Amino acid sequence: MTNGVGRRVCALCGQRVDSGTGLTLLVPDSSALAAGLDGLDGERLVTACGNDHAAELVAQARVAWVKEQRWFGRLCRASVEPGMRDSSLPGLRDRARLSAQQLQAALRWNAGRTDPRTVLPGGQPLPSGDFRPDGNGTRPR
Numbered sequence: 476m477t478n479g480v481g482r483r484v485c486a487l488c489g490q491r492v493d494s495g496t497g498l499t500l501l502v503p504d505s506s507a508l509a510a511g512l513d514g515l516d517g518e519r520l521v522t523a524c525g526n527d528h529a530a531e532l533v534a535q536a537r538v539a540w541v542k543e544q545r546w547f548g549r550l551c552r553a554s555v556e557p558g559m560r561d562s563s564l565p566g567l568r569d570r571a572r573l574s575a576q577q578l579q580a581a582l583r584w585n586a587g588r589t590d591p592r593t594v595l596p597g598g599q600p601l602p603s604g605d606f607r608p609d610g611n612g613t614r615p616r
């Protein structure tokens with residue numbers, strides 16, 4: 476079933492929601508950023524037929540939240556910002572305002588996906604295998 480424009484259905488029960496009734500709400504979605512949907516910073520719009528299902532959808536979205544996915548999304552977004560094209564991973568990490576631990580967790584999350592990214596949307600290559608973000612020894616290129 477396609478959910479065409481102007482045809483809103485409740486994201487929980489699938490019941491048709493006519494314009495003027497129902498609710499449209501923002502729920503947390505850690506994948507919104509990773510998908511490159513700018514402006515929706517870790518949130519996504521869903522339609523609900525009423526208050527009960529709205530509350531249920533928010534609860535479900537909270538359970539589905541993956542913080543590592545969110546961090547990876549921030550890294551992806553930093554990679555396409557002006558001046559970041561030739562940036563190293565530590566530089567991108569700073570721009571994305573991630574801690575070393577968050578970066579590592581994000582990279583681990585990506586590596587564990589069925590189809591992991593090998594380059595960021597900005598073209599910066601991602602390290603395969605373990606990345607050590609200590610920044611004291613030799614800097615990874």
Ligand SMILES: [Zn+2]
Nearest residue numbers: 485488524528
């Ligand atoms: Zn519903």
